[in-house]
Amino acid sequence: MDTMPCGFQAPPSRGRNGLKELGRMQRCSRINLLIAAALVAACSPADRPATANPPAAVKPAAVVKPPTTGNPLRDELAMLTGPNARECGLVALGQDATAAWQCAKAADSQRIAYWFAIEHRGIDSDVWTAALRAANGQRYMLHYDSNYMGGTGLLPRFTRNACTGFTTMIPDSPESLECSYQ
Numbered sequence: 001m002d003t004m005p006c007g008f009q010a011p012p013s014r015g016r017n018g019l020k021e022l023g024r025m026q027r028c029s030r031i032n033l034l035i036a037a038a039l040v041a042a043c044s045p046a047d048r049p050a051t052a053n054p055p056a057a058v059k060p061a062a063v064v065k066p067p068t069t070g071n072p073l074r075d076e077l078a079m080l081t082g083p084n085a086r087e088c089g090l091v092a093l094g095q096d097a098t099a100a101w102q103c104a105k106a107a108d109s110q111r112i113a114y115w116f117a118i119e120h121r122g123i124d125s126d127v128w129t130a131a132l133r134a135a136n137g138q139r140y141m142l143h144y145d146s147n148y149m150g151g152t153g154l155l156p157r158f159t160r161n162a163c164t165g166f167t168t169m170i171p172d173s174p175e176s177l178e179c180s181y182q
Contacts, residue, residue: 072156073128073144077115080142080160082135088116090128097176101131101169108133108166117144118176124150129177131167139163141179 069075078085088103100116107114117130126146133139141161148157165180 072146072154073117073126073130076142076144076158077117077130077132080134080140081113081115081132084135085113085115085132088114091116091118093119093121097169101167104131104133105166108139111137117142120176122146124152131163131177139166139179141167141177 069078074090086103086107088107089100091097091100097116097118100118104114104116113133113135115130115132117128120127120129122145124147126144128144130142130144131139132142139162141163143159143161145157147153147155149155161179163179168178168180170176170178
C-alpha cells in the first residue's frame, strides 16, 4: 500500500502489518505535534518588536493618581472632594473650629465641595474628624487615626460615614462634629 509519509488511507489492520502502520501513525503524530509547537513558538509575544502598539481595546485605562502632599489626611480629603473643593482648614487640638465650620456652612449653602478637619486627643497617634462635601453633593464625616494599632509608625485608618444633611458642630464635646440625618 503506497501512502505519503504521515498520510493514512485505511485504519490499521490486525497482525504484523497493522502494528507497523500503528507505529508509523504514532511517529507522525509526534512529528505533527512538534510542528505545531514550533509554529506556536514562532508566534510568541517575545518575537514581536518591543515598539509594537497593542490595539486600542487592549490598552489599559489611564491611571488616576491621587494627590500626594505627604499628609495622608489631606490626601484623602483632596481625593474625596476633588481639586476645586474649598479648603476650610485643619483645626489643631484646642483651637476654635467656628471659622472652619462657618466656611464649610457657606460652601454647603452654595453647593460647593468643601472640607475641614478638627484634631482630637489621641493616646499614641494623630486623630482627626473631618466634615466634607464631595463634588457630587454627598456629605460625609471622615474619621482618621494615623496608627490604629498604636505606636509611632504610620498605619492610617479612615472611617467614612455618609450624612444626609449639613454637619452639626457641638462645642466642648470630645467628638465636636456630628453627622446630620434629616
